[in-house]
Amino acid sequence: xxxxxxxxxxxxxxxxxxxxxxxxxxxxxxxxxxxxxxxxxxxxxxxxxxxxxxxxxxxxxxxxxxxxxxxxxxxxxxxxxxxxxxxxxxxxxxxxxxxxxxxxxxxxxxxxxxxxxxxxxxxxxxxxxxxxxxxxxxxxxxxxxxxxxxxxxxxxxxxxxxxxxxxxxxxxxxxxxxxxxxxxxxxxxxxxxxxxxxxxxxxxxxxxxxxxxxxxxxxxxxxxxxxxxxxxxxxxxxxxxxxxxxxxxxxxxxxxxxxxxxxxxxxxxxxxxxxxxxxxxxxxxxxxxxxxxxxxxxxxxxxxxxxxxxxxxxxxxxxxxxxxxxxxxxxxxxxxxxxxxxxxxxxxxxxxxxxxxxxxx
Numbered sequence: 018x019x020x021x022x023x024x025x026x027x028x029x030x031x032x033x034x035x036x037x038x039x040x041x042x043x044x045x046x047x048x049x050x051x052x053x054x055x056x057x058x059x060x061x062x063x064x065x066x067x068x069x070x071x072x073x074x075x076x077x078x079x080x081x082x083x084x085x086x087x088x089x090x091x092x093x094x095x096x097x098x099x100x101x102x103x104x105x106x107x108x109x110x111x112x113x114x115x116x117x118x119x120x121x122x123x124x125x126x127x128x129x130x131x132x133x134x135x136x137x138x139x140x141x142x143x144x145x146x147x148x149x150x151x152x153x154x155x156x157x158x159x160x161x162x163x164x165x166x167x168x169x170x171x172x173x174x175x176x177x178x179x180x181x182x183x184x185x186x187x188x189x190x191x192x193x194x195x196x197x198x199x200x201x202x203x204x205x206x207x208x209x210x211x212x213x214x215x216x217x218x219x220x221x222x223x224x225x226x227x228x229x230x231x232x233x234x235x236x237x238x239x240x241x242x243x244x245x246x247x248x249x250x251x252x253x254x255x256x257x258x259x260x261x262x263x264x265x266x267x268x269x270x271x272x273x274x275x276x277x278x279x280x281x282x283x284x285x286x287x288x289x290x291x292x293x294x295x296x297x298x299x300x301x302x303x304x305x306x307x308x309x310x311x312x313x314x315x316x317x318x319x320x321x322x323x324x325x326x327x328x329x330x331x332x333x334x335x336x337x338x339x340x341x342x343x344x345x346x347x348x349x350x351x352x353x354x355x356x357x358x359x360x361x362x363x364x365x366x367x368x369x370x371x372x373x374x375x376x377x378x
Contacts, residue, residue, distance in 0.1 A: 033314075039081070039082055040308075040309050040310075040312065040313060041309065043078075043081040043082070043308055043312075044305050044306070044307075044308040044309040045305070046077050046081075046177075046180050046181055047074070047075075047077040047078055047177070047304060047305070047307075047308040048301070048304050048305040048308065049077075049180050050074040050076070050077035050173070050176060050177030050180050050181075051070070051071055051074040051077075051300070051301055051304040052301040052304070053176065054067075054070040054073070054074060054169075054172070054173045054176060055067055055070060055071070055297055055300065055301045056301075058070060058169075058297070059294055059297055059298075064293040064294055064296070064297040064332055065160065065293060065332045065333050066160075066161065066166070066169055066333070067297055067300060067329050067332055067333075068153060068154065068157065068329045068330065068332065068333045069103060069107075069154070069166050069167075069169040069170040069173070070169055070170070070173040071173075071300065071304075071325065071329050072099055072102075072103050072146070072149075072150040072153070072154070072170055072173075073096075073099060073100060073103065073169065073170035073171060073172065073173030073174035073175075073177070074173045074174065074176070074177045074304075075099055075146050075150075075177075076092050076095050076096045076099055076100075076173075076174040076177040076178060077092065077177035077178075077180060077181055078095075078141060078146075078308060078311065079091050079092050079094075079095035079139060079140065079141065080092050080095075080140070080181065081312070083197070084195075085181070085182050085184055085185035086185070086191060086192060086195050087195060087196075087197050088181050088182065089178065089181070089182050089185075090196075090197060091139070091140075091197060092177065092178045092181050093178060094137045094139065095139055096171075096174040096175075096178065097133070098130050098133060098134065098139070098144055098146070098147035099146055099147055099150055099170075099174060100167070100170050100171050100174050101126075101147060102126060102130070102144075102146070102147030102148060102149070102150035102151035102154075103150045103151070103154050103166075103167065103170040104167050104170070105122060105126060105151050105155075106150060106151040106152065106153065106154025106155040106156075107154050107155075107159055107163055107166045107167055108163065109122065109151075109154075109155035110154060110155050110156070110157065110158065110159045111159050111163050114155070115155070115156070116229055116236075117229060119152070119155050119156075119225070119236065119237065120221075120222060120225030120226060120228075120229060120236065120240070121222075122151070122155075123148060123151055123152055123221055123222075123225060123237065123240050124218050124221050124222040124225065125218070126144070126147065126148065126151055127144060127148055127214075127217040127218050127220075127221040127240075127244060128214040128215065128217055128218035129214075130143075130144025130147050130148065130217070131143060131144050131210075131213055131214040131216075131217040131218075131247075132210055132211070132214045135202060135210040135213060135214075136199075136202055136210070137197075137199060138197065138198075138199045138200075141248065141311070142248040142250075143217070143244065143247060143248040144217065144244070145241065145244045145245060145248060148221065148240060148241050148244050149237075149241040149326070150170075151237075152236075152237020152238070152240055152241055153237060153326065153329075153330060154166070155237065156234075156235060156237050156330075156334075157330060157333040157334040158333075158334055160333075212363065212364075213247070215363065216247050216359050216360065216363045217244060217247055219359050219363065220243040220244060220246075220247060220355055220356045220359040220360075221240045221243055221244060223243070223355050223359070224236075224239040224240050224242065224243035224351060224352040224355040224356070225237075225239060225240045227239060227351050227355065228240065228348055228351070228352075231347075231351075233344055233347070233348055234344065235344050235345070235348055236348070238344070238345055238348035238349060238352065239348040239349070239351050239352035239355070240352060241352065242262055242266075242348065242349045242350075242351070242352025242353045242355075242356065243352040243353065243355045243356035243359070244352075244356060245258055245259060245262045245352075245353060245356055246258045246259035246262070246353065246356035246357050246359075246360050247356060247359070247360055249360070252360060252361065252364075255356075255357065255360040256357055256360065256361075257315075258315055259353040259354070259356055259357040259360070260316075260353075260357075261314070261315040261316035261319060262315070262316075262319060262349065262353045262356075263349060263350055263353045264316050264319075265315065265316035265317065265318065265319025265320050265322075265323070266319050266323050266345070266346070266349045267346060267349075268316075268319075268320045268323075269319055269320045269321065269322065269323025269324055269327075270323060270327075270342050270345060270346055272320065272321075272323070272324050273323065273324050273327050273328070273338075273341070273342055273345075274338065274342055276296070276299060276324065276328070277331070277338035277341070277342075278338055278339075284299065293332055296328045296331060296332055297332065299324065299328060300324070300325050300328050300329055300332075303321045303322075303324050303325050304321075304325055306318075306321040307321040307322040307325060323345070327341060327345060
């Protein structure tokens with residue numbers, strides 16, 4: 018009996034759905050963290066500001082299966098990188114700093130964010146969401162004062178932390194001295210973390226440079242896509258994540274086209290004059306399946322997360338839907354390929370304990 022070729026094994030892995038692990042409860046928490054700030058912005062007539070609320074609310078994605086006490090700390094640590102990326106992005110926007118400066122700042126943030134993520138062992142792994150928040154916020158016109166945009170993001174992050182901790186009030190048990198299991202980055206682990214940070218900086222800078230040189234109006238999409246493969250625990254999983262990013266994004270763009278393009282399936286045609294509200298509601302609805310699949314199959318999660326990201330950008334800075342879909346497709350493909358190439362070419366030193374740390378980082 019002949020062994021199954023390696024490429025067939027990888028193909029099977031690409032479409033394998035991971036085991037369920039309390040995903041619905043986590044998805045409900047994250048969806049609530051996005052929905053209630055979103056509904057507030059709709060009520061006050063500013064759904065265009067959902068960009069900042071959504072990125073703050075992604076704090077709820079962290080520490081999904083940890084006890085409440087540890088989740089509280091984990092999400093507070095995650096809020097630093099999410100709100101930090103958002104703050105830097107808004108600063109770049111209000112000061113009209115774009116193009117090569119955006120690539121430089123995102124590159125530095127990616128390296129520093131990688132070190133921070135490895136040091137506190139964030140999960141989801143790496144600084145991807147912070148990089149995405151930075152680029153997205155930098156690339157849209159900020160229609161409110163700098164402090165207002167940052168406060169929306171910070172308040173949304175704080176609300177998500179509160180939602181994540183709310184279950185504690187049923188049992189009210191607090192273990193003095195309880196801490197997350199985070200190994201110190203010393204010796205080989207420190208060296209591996211530095212190489213990992215260099216990977217992020219190289220991938221983000223290379224993808225951003227390609228985006229700027231190509232004349233794209235959204236090089237931050239390529240930079241974010243380049244960071245995705247690097248969150249894998251090993252080389253095969255990094256390649257798989259890159260492929261999931263491409264395929265999942267392309268399928269998600271089909272959903273975006275259905276929503277934004279005129280047609281019988283678009284919800285916009287049934288609520289004329291209320292485009293912003295409809296898009297905001299779609300964003301809130303799609304956040305639930307995004308989190309539902311995030312830990313089980315990254316590709317399926319991207320099918321729903323792609324509309325979330327593009328529609329909040331469309332709310333903040335409307336553009337031609339055809340251009341939006343086309344540029345997103347190109348930038349995602351370029352960025353993911355760059356990220357995969359960096360993952361293949363830049364290898365971390367193999368030492369005792371390093372692999373285990375990467376898998377749990």
